[in-house]
Amino acid sequence: MVQATAPKPDIQVAAEDRVGRHDRRRLADREGFLAWAMLLPSVIYIVALVGFPLLLAIAFSFSDVTTGDPSFDWAGLSNYQKIFGDPVFWRSLLNTIIFTVGSMVLIVVFGKILANILVADFHGKWIVRFLVLLPWTTPVALSAIAWLWLLDSIFSPIDWMLRQVGLINGNMYWLGRPSLAMLSVIAVHAWRLIPLAAVIMMAGLVAIPKDIQEQAEVDGGGYWRRMFEITIPLMLPLIAVAALFGAIVTFTDMTVVYVLTRGGPTNSTQVLSSWAFFRGIEGGDIGQGAAVALFLFPLLLTAAILILRAVRRREVL
């Protein structure tokens, strides 16, 4: 966004012109105008509806705005003091970290496995790809509903299968016990994002030159050795991109939590984003909600910089 307001580097254009011919300058000038004209609408849209609200959110976090009293009064750091003094905030922060790290590990490991399956050639590949895409392309609120029923406290078919095998007698209460609830939320979230990670990694698998693989095969490298000594190192930047993508989506997502547990039982699955929602929208305390939501920002920025560096490294390859 900073670049949007930066002055046009005319010096460079002028320097080129002094070297080049006269008509080149006309073309360059027109292209400069065209580039701005084509880019500006998008930039304005984004500045108006992302940049401005972001500043507004920062302002809200220092105010006492509520749904009932929308007038803006300066409240200083009191919102931050309140949330830092609230044990639910620290609980949510810890949960957010557990939720993100747990999902990310699952997403990367299974995404890689799935990508390897999907790039192979076999009969019925089309139908397998179709079925595998389902978790990602379905609106998450709906697939979370399907899972809500799969994890039902009484009628869960997973429990039924476990009972048939003889592992349990009663029910697991997947969403009713704190640690199991967290596990369920992580599993459902990872399940939803694994296909996306697989698609990103497929792009990397396809890009590895065939002759490197073939050469390694001629030299006697077995499947696993090739996998760990050639494929994975070559794909590492893209795996990093997929992982950080997943981390950001996970970090900020509240849909799975909202539908499955609503943060319960007793805040054991409450994450920062869901808590910001309950505080800000359902509780009506916009100032505090904004303060909680903003707490995500420095962490996101770090993740974004990491992504950028991973992408840069990929370019060197």
Added chain:
Amino acid sequence: MTAATVDESIKADASVEALRRRAIRRHRLARVGLYLAAIAAALVCAGPFLWSLITAFKQSPDLYQRDNNPFLYNLPSTRQHVAYLFQDTAFLTFVWNTLWVGVLVVAITLVLSLPAAYALARLDRPWSGPMAIAIFFVYLVPPTLLFLSLSRLVVAVHLQDNTWSLVLVYPTITIPVSVWLLVGFLKSVPKDIEEQAMVDGYSRLGAFVRTVVPLVFPGIVAVIVFTFTLAASEFIYALAFVAPTAEKVISTGVPTELVRGDVFFWQSLQAATVLVAFPIAFVFNLFLDRFITGFTMGAVKG
């Protein structure tokens, strides 16, 4: 496993025939493993939906019986709950709202992001690299950070509880991604083609519209599909901005309207999930390869 015994037999025979047989056996094992892995992956990913499909046609006394096999129809199947979904809920309204919001969002996204992507991919400005990164970073600013202030903004322009608020806000999610994807597709078009068109007398803009846009059309279709899916899946804004039943979209309408207090209309809910999930995944699958191409090409140049 049997590799050791196989190795010995090779030493004994030292014949080409044995080597060949070994290769075939390894190959066959690998094939079987691949198929098993593919089936397992498909089952894990699609399992919940397949089970939703079974549930949608179950009678309640069959469903709410803890020891019934949940995968079979212990009582005859019924279409009653699917009919309920269509006749007694606003499901069709939700579908309609999702469709027109999706189409408008796709249109706004394309109109804004296609020129922007072209400017970044082709009109070599010194700032196009950093700008592309800046736009991509916008994608990383999540709805959870913005929904509070955006909801005030939506109130300020009198769009609260109105589906149009989503048309206004969703492009902020979709523009950054589609610029990212389109830059990738545009870079794959050889520069000579536009230059030729410009030599033939078209302006830069004319060359873009008449030669480049038709060439990246497959990419544009992939972006359309992706953008639509994003718009249809969005949950937080839709939940925060729109409350009346008639204005809701699928992703908020189904979970909120088919759950009344503690009463879940399970079969109808599952029917809705299946009816929405299968068509979207089907269309997406048609464009998966293109989407992968766009992602790699967009990712290379930052």
